[in-house]
Amino acid sequence: MPSQKLKIAIQKSGRLHDDSIKLLQECGIDLQNGLNKLKTEASNFPLEVYFLRDDDIPQYVEDEVADVGIVGENVILEKEKQVQVVEQLGFGKCRLSIAIPKDQEYQSIHDLHGKRVATSYPHIVAQYLASQQVKAEIHEISGSVEIAPSIGLADAICDLVSSGSTLFMNGLREVETILHSQAVLISHNRLHAYTSQLLEQLRFRIQAVKKARHNKYILLNAPNDKLPEIIKLLPGMKSPTILPLAESGWSSVHSVVNENDFWDIIESLKKHGAQGILVVPIEKMII
């Protein structure tokens, strides 16, 4: 009898832990009773949660110990396990880059020929160097990679970067970006019909949360003679809602705006006579 719960592996502690929990909570999944255990069950969704080292998650999913997992794309590429990406999650954004001591000259990746590169991503780095016909010695270390050049362990490093402050503090500069990464939901492809259906329910909720994060609800007052232009600026999910104000000649306009277009639209709305503009976050969005 297959498990009647969807088993999900998430990072026990580290960069992805809090955002993974937050995402599940925004999906309406309650884990309150088990956040300090290594394994817990949701009280209101058939979900069992395992808290693991992120490096181990692709293997556990490939082995079907967990059905799904949340992990960085960088880890999936490094581990080369038989898992599929089912959803990009939009957090844990970073890049995997090569860096060298900041005063060292650099023209191209060929400058690393015959040099030593320290990294926690030996497979990705080996593939990248081979694709550039560069022969370098790869020195695998599991953490504090940025220290390697200053202690004479390597000439260059390849590690994750987001703000760049760790590189800066260690006197390094970024010279090549090998890949961009974000957290993703992965699964194995032998889910039973029932767990597959649970995964679809979870994905539906995740997609609603993701859409809501990228959109804002907007309310404004507009003179009626300006409504045609304002409606053109605010297509919304279908079309904006227009309600009459108590003061004659004015309407209240409600719509949804994508965060990428947000500031441009606000400026145009003001030019077209919009007043009292309110912007409100959206919790879930189902189209």
Ligand SMILES: Nc1ncnc2c1ncn2[C@@H]1O[C@H](COP(=O)(O)OP(=O)(O)OP(=O)(O)O)[C@@H](O)[C@H]1O
């Ligand atoms: N600086 C960063 N900014 C954003 N995302 C990051 C950053 N560093 C790492 N990540 C992402 O978060 C994931 C987990 O990073 P973390 O540093 O917590 O891993 P770890 O030390 O290997 O943890 P674990 O103890 O689980 O093995 C990385 O694989 C990457 O996808």
Ligand SMILES: O=P(O)(O)OC[C@H]1O[C@H](OP(=O)(O)OP(=O)(O)O)[C@H](O)[C@@H]1O
């Ligand atoms: O560009 P930045 O914003 O400085 O981030 C980069 C750092 O973040 C990650 O380490 P983390 O801080 O997660 O610690 P870890 O080495 O213990 O995993 C990564 O390994 C880098 O060292």
Ligand SMILES: [Mg+2]
């Ligand atoms: Mg790890």
